[in-house]
Amino acid sequence: MTLTYRPGDTLAHRLDPRTKLFVQAAFALAVFARTGPRGLAAFTALVAGILLAGRVSPADALRGFAPALPFLVVAPLARTVVLSPAGSALPVGVDPAAAVEPALASYRVLLVLLVSATYLRTTPVRESRAAIERVVPGRLGRFLGVGVGLVFRFFPLLLADLRRVREASNARLGDRRSLPDRMRVVAAAGVRRAFARSDRLALALRARCFAWNPTLPELRFARRDYPAHCLGVALAASAFL
Incomplete structure (x- = not known):
């Protein structure tokens, strides 16, 4: 499942996007500063x-970040594997205690990904671009705003293309092939579709007289933003106290 904006009338939908960006950044700062079990339980x-x-x-948020989840699982497991000294009976040992710190990380x-999922689901792309251009002034802000807008619109399409290619390959008994062959087929088709979408995107931008200052x-x-700002300030302050 791709995490994209869905219209709604929740509290998160009604917050200003600059408020949500600030809370998201403050949360990331605080959660990496407070690494103990008690702090993580509060977060x-x-x-x-x-x-x-x-x-x-x-569950929807985790499915949206499914490509990143294996890395979060493999990293702690990899740290448990330690090389034994030369001459040992077993060349490789297992140290479960070594996985604690990577697991917490x-x-x-x-x-942080779950908080980002809430932002993606409750914030339109145009509002994200407007927030970035107001936070970062000048041409740099416009460049970042355009980049964010294109990524939010383009990346879900690429994921959907890869999913359709994989489903089409499985329908043609592609799931019986070896893993390298399946990866090669999906990657090659995904790259071709990405370049085709890039060409269509460039043509659409020219047809719509793309401008830097739309x-x-x-x-x-609004008043509802001020408590969220106070939460962001408290999170940022907790990282330095």
Whole structure:
């Protein structure tokens, strides 16, 4: 499942995108500064509240970040494998205690991804671009805003293309091939579709007279944004206290 914007009337939908970006950045800063089990337990409860504020299912969020999850699982497992000294009966040993710190780091990344999922699900692409261009002034801000807008629109299409290629390959008994062959077929078809979509995107931008300074939606802070700002300030301050 691809994490894209869905219209709604939740608290997270009604917040200003600049507020959500600030809280997201402050949360990432705080969660990597507070690495103990007690701090992670508090951040887990906070993430549950953030998901509830946007009515985002944790299962949907995890499915949206499915390509990154294997890396979060493999990293702690890889740290448990240690090379034994020369002359030992077993050349490779297992040290479960070595996986504790990588497992905590993977869990911190997972919490940040869940917060990001709420932002992606509750924020339109145009509002994200407007927020970035207002936070970062000048041509650099416009460049970053355009980049974010294109990535948010283009990346889900690429994932959908890869999923369709894999399903079509399996329908043609491609699942009976070896893993390298399946990876080669899906990757080659995915690259071809990515270049084709890039050509169509460039043509569409020229046809629509792409401009660096389009009319973006007006952003305005409301009263409901101030408690969220206080939460962001508290999270950022907790990283330095």
